[in-house]
Amino acid sequence: MAATKEVALQEAKRILSYIESKELTDEDKERITKDSIENFNNHVNPGWLVYRKSVSTDAACIEWTDTEEHFTDLYGNDFIDCLGGFGIYTCGHRNPEIVKYVKAQLDKYALHSQELVDPLRGYLAKLVSMITPGDLQYCFFTNGGAEAVEMALKLARLATGGRYYISTVGAFHGKSYGAISMGGKAAYREDYLPMIQHVQHVKYGDADAIETAIDNLVTVGETVAAVILEPIQGEAGVQIPPKGYLKRVREICDKYGVALILDEIQTGMGRTGTMWRCEAEDVVPDIMTFGKAFGGGVMPITGIVARPNMWVEKLVENPWILGSPTFGGNPLACAAAIATIKYMLENDIPKQCKEKGDYFMEKLNALMEKYPTVIKEVRGAGLLICLEFPASEVGYAVVKGLFDRHVMTAGTLVNAQSVRIEPPGIISYETIDTVLEKLEEAIIDVKKEFKL
Ligand SMILES: Cc1ncc(COP(=O)(O)O)c(C=O)c1O
Secondary structure: OOOOHHHHHHHHHHHHHHHHOOOOOHHHHHHHHHHHHHHHHHHHOOOHHHHOOHHHHOOOOOEEEEEEOEEEEOOOOEEEEOOHHHHOOOOOEOOHHHHHHHHHHHOOOOOOOOOOOOHHHHHHHHHHHHHOOOOOOEEEEEOOHHHHHHHHHHHHHHHHOOOEEEEEOOOOOOOOHHHHHHOOOHHHOHHHOOOOOOEEEEOOOOHHHHHHHHHHHHHOOOOEEEEEEOOOEOOOOOEOOOOOHHHHHHHHHHHHOOEEEEEOOOOOOOOOOOOOHHHHOOOOOOEEEEOHHHHOOOOOOEEEEEOHHHOOHHHHHOHHHOOOOOOOOOHHHHHHHHHHHHHHHHOOHHHHHHHHHHHHHHHHHHHHHHOOOOOOEEEEEOOEEEEEOOOHHHHHHHHHHHHHOOEEOOOOOOOOOEEEEOOOOOOOHHHHHHHHHHHHHHHHHHHHHOOO
């Protein structure tokens, strides 16, 4: 829908006035609401509001500001964030201790020249090696989770010379070609086949299945580059593997000279009660991916960290052979990540996630005992928690009931049987209690509605 230059300019000016505005008029609010619905329908995807924003559509809830544990809509309605952007907001929303340093860096320079040495990238890489286990040492920074996974996959081939990847059913590693080739859900893969051919998917949580797959491949003359795993499967509904699984997989990878990639994009940065989930299992991967909470809920930044044995000569000779993302590790994003690391260490965010997660889970288990026909299972680690309902419609109704009571969790029309609860790590116990109260109210309504 082409417009004249003048019309486009006026439109840009109007939008910028909203961004600049300290106080919107009622007319502005109505206009923004109407515009947003029209814009998403006409220029983003007509399905978006129906599908993705399903629980919030009735209320035409337009997010406008956020702080600590809350999102606030255009009309000033607060919502307790129990979704946490699927793990972004571990340090809370717009944490002032992080925003402060991003603003300070913005006053110096925002993006790097691409030619000079940008110091923050080096400092951040060193800090990452300091907060990750074992001898993980070399970092490569990217912009999104899938992009980090691409780098991990490529590095594994480069370092081991192997070709095949072993991934798991139910896995989620992002939606770029390499990452989705590792993905373990048919719905996201079918339309794009064939993708990377050298992938074998095995059952998650079964280390013997991994060994069998590698052994069979090697026996028929193939080579294996990596096993890629989430230490807990997040998207698959917080699937926690049996204790000792990761350790066994580590041994198998060592036995066959295969790289172990642990995707800690969702489980990392304190979410599950330790800085990294692999620490709880006492395992050091060869390559680890990180993202989501790494930018402190303020800037997008992701990346990988690898052991020295992965950083092969070829990569040293030509650092661009792995990737060369224009914005990867840019100064603003690095400032956010460095401030995030400081904040997490100073405030022991992993411990907060552990203690608050234990508290939350104990109360959720009590609710499950009280309403066993509505909640089928509660599982989780730290503040990565999942509620399992008997059917998607039941989960959806509970999520909707929570949203009506101004608590945001994740649930879509398509699959709300497993509902994730991933609040900010800084959530107060008082707010957790409020969420539990609202949840019980929603459950009582749903129990009646579905005659459970
Ligand atoms: C474990 C894991 N890996 C990769 C990704 C992809 O990250 P992004 O959406 O930033 O590409 C996600 C996102 O949910 C994830 O949970």
